[in-house]
Amino acid sequence: MIDTLRQHWASGAVVYNAWLTIPSPWSAELLATAGFPSLTIDLQHGLIDDPTALHILHTIDQRRCPVFVRLAWNEPAAIMRALDRGAAGIIAPLINGPDDVRALVAACRFPPEGIRSYGPVRVGVAHGVAEPAAVARLPVLMPMIETAKALEQLEAIADVPGIDGLYVGPADLSLSLGLPVPVDFHAPPFRAALSQIVAVCRQRGLATGIYANPDIAADLAALGFNFITIVNDGDLIMKGAIAALRGVGAS
Amino acid sequence: MIDTLRQHWASGAVVYNAWLTIPSPWSAELLATAGFPSLTIDLQHGLIDDPTALHILHTIDQRRCPVFVRLAWNEPAAIMRALDRGAAGIIAPLINGPDDVRALVAACRFPPEGIRSYGPVRVGVAHGVAEPAAVARLPVLMPMIETAKALEQLEAIADVPGIDGLYVGPADLSLSLGLPVPVDFHAPPFRAALSQIVAVCRQRGLATGIYANPDIAADLAALGFNFITIVNDGDLIMKGAIAALRGVGAS
Amino acid sequence: MIDTLRQHWASGAVVYNAWLTIPSPWSAELLATAGFPSLTIDLQHGLIDDPTALHILHTIDQRRCPVFVRLAWNEPAAIMRALDRGAAGIIAPLINGPDDVRALVAACRFPPEGIRSYGPVRVGVAHGVAEPAAVARLPVLMPMIETAKALEQLEAIADVPGIDGLYVGPADLSLSLGLPVPVDFHAPPFRAALSQIVAVCRQRGLATGIYANPDIAADLAALGFNFITIVNDGDLIMKGAIAALRGVGAS
Amino acid sequence: MIDTLRQHWASGAVVYNAWLTIPSPWSAELLATAGFPSLTIDLQHGLIDDPTALHILHTIDQRRCPVFVRLAWNEPAAIMRALDRGAAGIIAPLINGPDDVRALVAACRFPPEGIRSYGPVRVGVAHGVAEPAAVARLPVLMPMIETAKALEQLEAIADVPGIDGLYVGPADLSLSLGLPVPVDFHAPPFRAALSQIVAVCRQRGLATGIYANPDIAADLAALGFNFITIVNDGDLIMKGAIAALRGVGAS
Amino acid sequence: MIDTLRQHWASGAVVYNAWLTIPSPWSAELLATAGFPSLTIDLQHGLIDDPTALHILHTIDQRRCPVFVRLAWNEPAAIMRALDRGAAGIIAPLINGPDDVRALVAACRFPPEGIRSYGPVRVGVAHGVAEPAAVARLPVLMPMIETAKALEQLEAIADVPGIDGLYVGPADLSLSLGLPVPVDFHAPPFRAALSQIVAVCRQRGLATGIYANPDIAADLAALGFNFITIVNDGDLIMKGAIAALRGVGAS
Amino acid sequence: MIDTLRQHWASGAVVYNAWLTIPSPWSAELLATAGFPSLTIDLQHGLIDDPTALHILHTIDQRRCPVFVRLAWNEPAAIMRALDRGAAGIIAPLINGPDDVRALVAACRFPPEGIRSYGPVRVGVAHGVAEPAAVARLPVLMPMIETAKALEQLEAIADVPGIDGLYVGPADLSLSLGLPVPVDFHAPPFRAALSQIVAVCRQRGLATGIYANPDIAADLAALGFNFITIVNDGDLIMKGAIAALRGVGAS
Ligand SMILES: [Mg+2]
Ligand SMILES: [Mg+2]
Ligand SMILES: [Mg+2]
Ligand SMILES: [Mg+2]
Ligand SMILES: [Mg+2]
Ligand SMILES: [Mg+2]
Numbered sequence A, B, C, D, E, F: 001m002i003d004t005l006r007q008h009w010a011s012g013a014v015v016y017n018a019w020l021t022i023p024s025p026w027s028a029e030l031l032a033t034a035g036f037p038s039l040t041i042d043l044q045h046g047l048i049d050d051p052t053a054l055h056i057l058h059t060i061d062q063r064r065c066p067v068f069v070r071l072a073w074n075e076p077a078a079i080m081r082a083l084d085r086g087a088a089g090i091i092a093p094l095i096n097g098p099d100d101v102r103a104l105v106a107a108c109r110f111p112p113e114g115i116r117s118y119g120p121v122r123v124g125v126a127h128g129v130a131e132p133a134a135v136a137r138l139p140v141l142m143p144m145i146e147t148a149k150a151l152e153q154l155e156a157i158a159d160v161p162g163i164d165g166l167y168v169g170p171a172d173l174s175l176s177l178g179l180p181v182p183v184d185f186h187a188p189p190f191r192a193a194l195s196q197i198v199a200v201c202r203q204r205g206l207a208t209g210i211y212a213n214p215d216i217a218a219d220l221a222a223l224g225f226n227f228i229t230i231v232n233d234g235d236l237i238m239k240g241a242i243a244a245l246r247g248v249g250a251s
Helices: A002-010 A025-034 A050-060 A076-084 A098-108 A123-127 A132-137 A148-152 A154-158 A170-176 A188-204 A214-223 A233-247 B002-010 B025-034 B050-060 B076-084 B098-108 B123-127 B132-137 B148-152 B154-158 B170-176 B188-204 B214-223 B233-247 C002-010 C025-034 C050-060 C076-084 C098-108 C123-127 C132-137 C148-152 C154-158 C170-176 C188-204 C214-223 C233-247 D002-010 D025-034 D050-060 D076-084 D098-108 D123-127 D132-137 D148-152 D154-158 D170-176 D188-204 D214-223 D233-247 E002-010 E025-034 E050-060 E076-084 E098-108 E123-127 E132-137 E148-152 E154-158 E170-176 E188-204 E214-223 E233-247 F002-010 F025-034 F050-060 F076-084 F098-108 F123-127 F132-137 F148-152 F154-158 F170-176 F188-204 F214-223 F233-247
Strands: A015-020 A038-042 A067-070 A089-092 A140-145 A165-168 A207-211 A227-232 B015-020 B038-042 B067-070 B089-092 B140-145 B165-168 B207-211 B227-232 C015-020 C038-042 C067-070 C089-092 C140-145 C165-168 C207-211 C227-232 D015-020 D038-042 D067-070 D089-092 D140-145 D165-168 D207-211 D227-232 E015-020 E038-042 E067-070 E089-092 E140-145 E165-168 E207-211 E227-232 F015-020 F038-042 F067-070 F089-092 F140-145 F165-168 F207-211 F227-232
Touching: A002 A015, A002 A140, A015 A025, A015 A207, A015 A233, A015 B233, A025 A038, A025 A050, A025 A233, A025 B233, A025 D050, A025 D123, A038 A050, A050 A067, A050 D025, A050 D050, A050 E050, A050 F050, A076 A089, A076 A098, A089 A098, A098 A140, A098 A154, A123 D025, A140 A148, A140 A154, A140 A207, A148 A154, A148 A170, A148 A188, A154 A188, A165 A188, A170 A188, A170 A207, A188 A207, A188 A214, A214 A227, A214 B233, A227 A233, A227 B233, A233 B015, A233 B025, A233 B214, A233 B227, A233 B233, B002 B015, B002 B140, B015 B025, B015 B207, B015 B233, B025 B038, B025 B050, B025 B233, B025 E050, B025 E123, B038 B050, B050 B067, B050 C050, B050 D050, B050 E025, B050 E050, B076 B089, B076 B098, B089 B098, B098 B140, B098 B154, B123 E025, B140 B148, B140 B154, B140 B207, B148 B154, B148 B170, B148 B188, B154 B188, B165 B188, B170 B188, B170 B207, B188 B207, B188 B214, B214 B227, B227 B233, C002 C015, C002 C140, C015 C025, C015 C207, C015 C233, C015 E233, C025 C038, C025 C050, C025 C233, C025 E233, C025 F050, C025 F123, C038 C050, C050 C067, C050 D050, C050 F025, C050 F050, C076 C089, C076 C098, C089 C098, C098 C140, C098 C154, C123 F025, C140 C148, C140 C154, C140 C207, C148 C154, C148 C170, C148 C188, C154 C188, C165 C188, C170 C188, C170 C207, C188 C207, C188 C214, C214 C227, C214 E233, C227 C233, C227 E233, C233 E015, C233 E025, C233 E214, C233 E227, C233 E233, D002 D015, D002 D140, D015 D025, D015 D207, D015 D233, D015 F233, D025 D038, D025 D050, D025 D233, D025 F233, D038 D050, D050 D067, D076 D089, D076 D098, D089 D098, D098 D140, D098 D154, D140 D148, D140 D154, D140 D207, D148 D154, D148 D170, D148 D188, D154 D188, D165 D188, D170 D188, D170 D207, D188 D207, D188 D214, D214 D227, D214 F233, D227 D233, D227 F233, D233 F015, D233 F025, D233 F214, D233 F227, D233 F233, E002 E015, E002 E140, E015 E025, E015 E207, E015 E233, E025 E038, E025 E050, E025 E233, E038 E050, E050 E067, E050 F050, E076 E089, E076 E098, E089 E098, E098 E140, E098 E154, E140 E148, E140 E154, E140 E207, E148 E154, E148 E170, E148 E188, E154 E188, E165 E188, E170 E188, E170 E207, E188 E207, E188 E214, E214 E227, E227 E233, F002 F015, F002 F140, F015 F025, F015 F207, F015 F233, F025 F038, F025 F050, F025 F233, F038 F050, F050 F067, F076 F089, F076 F098, F089 F098, F098 F140, F098 F154, F140 F148, F140 F154, F140 F207, F148 F154, F148 F170, F148 F188, F154 F188, F165 F188, F170 F188, F170 F207, F188 F207, F188 F214, F214 F227, F227 F233
Parallel strands: A015 A038, A015 A227, A038 A067, A067 A089, A089 A140, A140 A165, A165 A207, A207 A227, B015 B038, B015 B227, B038 B067, B067 B089, B089 B140, B140 B165, B165 B207, B207 B227, C015 C038, C015 C227, C038 C067, C067 C089, C089 C140, C140 C165, C165 C207, C207 C227, D015 D038, D015 D227, D038 D067, D067 D089, D089 D140, D140 D165, D165 D207, D207 D227, E015 E038, E015 E227, E038 E067, E067 E089, E089 E140, E140 E165, E165 E207, E207 E227, F015 F038, F015 F227, F038 F067, F067 F089, F089 F140, F140 F165, F165 F207, F207 F227
Antiparallel strands: none
16 A cells, blocks of 8 residues: 555656544545545644544555654654554654654664664554564655755755655745745745755655645646645635635625 | 524524534534534534534534534433533424424423423533523524425424424435435425425524535525525535545546 | 442431532542542533543442432433443433333343343443342432422332432422522422422432532431432532632632 | 345355454454454443444444444434444344334335435445435344344244344343343253244344354354354453463462 | 733733643633633643643633643643644743743744744634734743742743743742642742742743642732632532531531 | 552562553453453553543552553653553663663652652542652652663663663564564573573562563563563454454354
8 A cells, every 4th residue: 555655656646645634533534535545644733633643544544545644743752653553654844954864764663773662553454564674664754844954954854765755844944934924836935945855856766745735736746746735624624614605695 | 692693584694504524623613713603513414422512512602603403313312411511503303293393392491391401501601591491592493394294294393382493404305205315406396395394484484494505505595595504514525625636637 | 339328328327429510530530539428420411421421430430439320311221321331320310200210120120120131341340240130239229309290209209119219309390390490498399399208218218319519418418318419520610710719809 | 345244144154243342443453353254333231432433433344344333222313323324234132023123124214115314424435325225225234132022023023124134132032031141052941042033034034143252153153143243352351361360370 | 812811911910820630621611611811721730631632722712711731841842732722821841941941932933033833723713813923922931930940040031032921830849949748838938939030020021920729829919929820620629529528527 | 559569579479460552441441350460551552542541540540450651752741641640650661771760760759859740630549649759659660671772781770779670572672682573582692681681680679570471471480570461452352353263263
């Protein structure tokens, strides 16, 4: 299942992702049913708690739809917890340099390579592996590029062995570059940063991910992004509700 | 807050309602924030459990947005539980005749008028009332018209004192009349039933509610419905997700 | 533990009970720690949900403090669920006559005596019994006297074999008798009803319970009540909070 | 998936079932992973609450392992709730005669055949059907034979159209027949009852289920039972724990 | 709402706060209803879990009653999580010097000022702001003074820009100063420390908070404290229960 | 209760422990009922969330069965949270040297000895102590030996004052030593490490714990281990289920 994702990228395909912030497996199940090839549980800004994150993993991981976890913080206990529970990938926020990435990778690998504690309780159930090397190879690892510091050390970050791609957090990156939110994807300095990230990833065969929306998706795909978050469960409700109220002239 | 709803109807306004099936206060809070003037927790077909229903009432009832509960079954313990917890209204499914409606009303009124047990634990907090008559007058009561039997006894149902309106369940009504689901709102026999319900309500000053969607809302308002459910939280996610995937050519 | 309760009553002692409405084992544990010899989970007007009721039983039943369940409704499935989970007693609301009491008792006894399904999953753990007759004898059964109808049939109700006492719901009884809430415990017709209930219980060796408060407790004990609820967890918070704000001149 | 179950029975195979009483999707997932071809959520004597029952359905129903719900009571609201949420089958307790079975079947069928309300919220997601006739045909229906009354009306019960089999509750049946618990499966009157049930089912092409254990399973299969519950999650823990303590000489 | 709090302090008023340790929105709602102008969720010593903390924020923040979060630890992920979810203020425990305070402030401010990640998911809903500077200005920040080290660096702590006040943890401060618990508020060295903290705050226009109780509140207000926690939900239950049992002669 | 454990070890007895990974108090209660003299909540690799860990402590700690918490990470906030809630002991993972142990001990002791914040909210309820020194002395502290680094510094680790024993994590230790998982307890280098750990503990009067299984328990007891985890709740289900399916010829 996870290898399917890697093959997609290898074949040049774009993977569209849905972002989960509502604490319920039901909204997650609806997004998987709608056809999304991957989902991401947002443990940073989302309202999803720890037991519900596990329920979502329980619910989705038999559907051939890999579930990523976006961490609240790049720390080993949180990384190991997500992986033991069957997360197919990790999106790590606020990475500032190669040391942060090395810490991420080390938390996913068993000794002597890394520092991960062995206890793949749900991994065998979710992904059918238990052998340490197989367990360690499983998760798709994506450090986030969303600070000016990370941009300065972009090549060093991308050179750390063990990662599958980089994932852009546009709002944080924009603020960190002194640019506004809501993000202006067309602002030249922002666009330059995006192009640079795509280029660095391409040179190394890494996937390039970004949090986006349906309006900007085609543009970002054209720019070279191949892992694009196009919906957020809460936004779908909010935008759909506002549109419905407008449609009946009630807002 | 609830009286505002009654005043809206008295003034001829249409109230647009949002339907809750996702077990989370967050999706409910988003719909209230989007501007819906009322919400309905669906305890029948929705995936909302008892503690989450209470969390939704806790969350929404300070927002001047009345929260209805659509019961799983027209039974007194469930009615009293919803009302004690602060539900602003009750939508009672599968009503077949005036006896069912009398049972509904009796479960909302204290002795000697009815059989309700006195214990308005959250009502004072949510609506600022504790005096029995005030507590009993509070909830908006809406028996559902969704069976052929109910249609046959429509006037007797509408004549039961104490109700505020009738609420149409189109899918069940359609099946019960030997018509298909998905519902064809334009099928003459179905339309005739809707017109009959509107007429019976109008004669008695009752509100007329229906579960619908944005596409059919204007048509139903023109027909005389003034409490129209136009969105369902799960549908907003499913439809929005499918539209987004189509927009990027990924479905 | 439960027999201790019966022995207390047999010895002429008054048992003071605390009422649980907050959905948390912690508030229950505090009340048991404070020294209450029994607690009652209120599934009718309280805000306690089904999984939390179980957590409270898990938490308290090793503390030699019997936990009663006040049902939302006198129905067999709810009675059996409470008993299987380890409830030490049942307080059944809105009893109107001896048939209601016979239904209550039947739901607690196994065939051929009653209709209870055998599955004492937590009873062995909580109370150390599994043999059907012992399991059936365990719970303290208390029909509530809180309607005018029940008062009319008081002797017939009290004569139903298998019950341990009667429990008065003062607010409902007051409303049902055409008297006000808040309850006036000193109103002659109300007082007459209480005296009648105590007398009927005494003649039969039944305990006499009532929902009350600290101010009226001594008076009710003098009247002959020997199972008196004197605190409600939510009231302790509300009254204590108001007193504290008054104490600092902030209300 | 559910049809696979029906085909198994049609082909003469025995289906071994695991019984769920622990309120967690994780213990359920372990039993599905161990290889059980069906699971049953026990809402009657188990400690599983409503939201956890839904989590278990979310978790298991993509694993090609049908999940039954054993109801707390044979009532339409509970039946419809289980089916809307994706239960693959219903095991209905304490059936006393054909009227009870007709009520069960009616609660699973839409008008005009039955009284089920249309709202297959998770059924489409779990089983890929939404058309009313397909939705109604889906669940495997098994009335329980566990009272002397049911035994007396066995043929009338088995003749009600729409059921897939009968399921024996041995403890209740034993008590109801004046026999002991723990059940003596070899007691002649009990064995006679079992043989009679198997014979009645075979004549009608119905499956014959029973709650059992590994020791008695082969015997019951030889008797003709083809849906045999052999493990209960709580018992596996209790028995395994006791065996382990004995193994180290610590009990 | 939050600015109201700042205005109260600016006008010289004392704000009385209630402390939440019971994991339920209901006890929180009762305290807000009782009239408290602010509440604090104790994530350090309280028994409140992460999803319940969110439910409390959902429940209270429409009541014009700011909700503080007392962190379990002064760490950026926890600070950002509380703020994204709508906390009106942060009380940060075990601060030892100005570096700890600078870390606290940085976690609340977006780049380039701080390191906070932008994702004010519930802030717009709870407080009506989304613009980064407005979001960052919102929360009331209160480092705790409860160690001897903090007392030594009191002025340096109070000089860190961006904080609204200091909050005293008396039990920890007492132990750290070699004094006993329960705290003796009248012990000269303890009193000297309190006076010093008040003086340092006054010079800088900072609020001065403290965890206290009704008996000592007037004294502390006289000393200059203007944010005084006078009740704790669990204590209200425990003390009220003991008083009630004493009142009936049962303890 | 905890002192009983220390006395057991002092008397030369072996304590057999059960490991909890299923998020339910019910499976924990079954293991305590089965006779285990101690339980451990695994917050690292188990699927137990924070509120369920509290429910387990609520449930078990009146049963004279001490409940340990195995931390997800050796960090002070997590240690203090477990202790405040009534954990009888701490098993700290991935200890690499004496500094890690000193940090563990400091987080359990109040100033001036350590850095623990005073707030023993449930400790008084669970263990009957509130006085700081008594509270601090209570928990059984067990650093884990499961890395090559820890083995190198074994004596220095064991010499840190305040610990009660060392606990071996065999899988991690095996991987860290370049040996396989599943662990080969008989491999000479692994066995040498175990012997060394036992010897170092014995010299200092420390208990020696290890995560094991029933098959190897006698061997490990003979080697000198006196705190041996012999069952894991999830394994009991998985192994029992597979054995049952094999027993009926269905796997
Ligand atoms: Mg970001
Ligand atoms: Mg309907
Ligand atoms: Mg009552
Ligand atoms: Mg049965
Ligand atoms: Mg403190
Ligand atoms: Mg380990």
